[in-house]
Amino acid sequence: DQVLHIVPETFQQVQHLQHLCNTLLLDLWKPLLPEDIWAGEDLHIRVPAPLVQEVKDSLDQYTISYRVLIPDVQELVDQSMPRERSSHRQVPEGYVYTQYHRMEEIYQWMTQIQKSNSELVTQHYLGKTTENRTMYYLQISQPSDKIKKIIWMDCGIHAREWISPAFCQWFVKEILQNYRSDPKIRRFLQNLDLYILPVLNIDGYIYSWEKDRLWRKNRSPHMNGTCYGTDLNRNFNSSWGSIGVSYNCSSEIFCGSGPESEPETRAVAQFIKKKKSDILCYLTIHSYGQYILTPYGSTTRPPSNNEELMHVAEMAAAALMGKYGTSYKVGPTSLILYSNSGSSRDWAHMIGIPFSYTFELRDKGTHGFVLPPDQIQPTCEETM
């Protein structure tokens, strides 16, 4: 298929072009409708491959000059978005980490990552979502006799924060790609296991792709299906429902009907509770704002290990800034952001996990949730 650029010069040319579009049912990219074709104005038409010669002949016949704007539309589409059916795209070497991916692709990616890195990676069942989709996490673990401490990282608890799942995927890729060549990563994995949940709020993420880009919550129905969604990051059992929430389903910070009322919350909480004695660090990735947030959101009373928490976070922010100069603010949510209760990060710390952080990735509001794909790489690189 080709896209042609034409600037009709006369009214007759306009008429002929309208006729061509209507009879051949050509795909008008600009303007949208044949009746909006005007002399002197840019016209972009996508012509299906079998009709290209016929259309060009017809334009020549009416001495309408044209230029080929896009010589191969499919090529351009493939470059910007990998085709789902194309089998070679599912190999991680062909996976484009600098683009946003829909959930089906992420599921396929997880399977592939495990297949091509089976000595280190295993995929595990975590639970089911409200709409009955399966939640999986990836375990990156170097085979060894000793029991290792765990670092848990989840992404995509809020549907619209697309840079977050993109980061989890990038992170996995970086670790696996550089495991052999980077002694730091090898040493890391000698002593620690990584558990990564690339998308926590799967139903919400899919909804943000298909229906509403700025959706935040999960998709649990309330009030007889007249209202949807609980804010999963207000649904954990950490001073649940006390501050910075709404009890009204129509709010974006609706905390649900009770602590852990949502299957997604329960799936994560049950697992973490089971493993908590071995979990050293809980990380949850969000956007936007450029913060590294420490407990708590529900109170300004500092956590017991506040000094150490802050020190580590400050070192992280400094390292992050060293890469591209991006500045992150560090501190407890309740002091530098706003008060909220029921967050997963507060909960993780309250049950005894010493290092618990929320990362709010780029940016500071210029693009907000709709961060362009060309920022995926720098955001992920600096956060690594």
Added chain:
Amino acid sequence: DIDGVGHKYHLELELEDVLDKDSTVNCTAEVLYHLGNKNIAPDVQFTLEGELKNTDEADNVFYNRIKSLEKELVAENIPDNYGNVSPEMEPIHLLAWVASGYVIWQNSTENTKFQLAQIKHVKQVKRSDEYLEFDYKILLHEMLTQEIIPWQMTVLWHPQHGVEVTRDSRQPKQA
């Protein structure tokens, strides 16, 4: 704290040019949030310590481009769902940003933090005078409530006379 009046904040800011990160200007400002009536916009006084960059050339290019369109400009979803803004739409995006700043100021309290999230729709309105007029439907993101609030704003612009929001109104959230 000013008894009986409200809360006054003294700020020292660094303004950074969105189009040229190295270009910065210092600024001091005083913001007074009024007690009680939350429907009054906060008072803002500011002083720029330096000059803002001259944008005459880019302004005129944009102005002439729009003026020479045969049909009024119409566009949707800027940026698109992937975060992309086409080069032709960049000035429309920037204009919305500036105009939304005014709307945000008029509706801010000590407990709000607004950002422009997306332009859902923009339509140029034909005018007989030299001004350009755009009817925008935008989405504002409020940080504390995390709400996405649809808002309509009518924006007037002219290279020499700057930006003016002549009408704006909060829109009902779509079901």
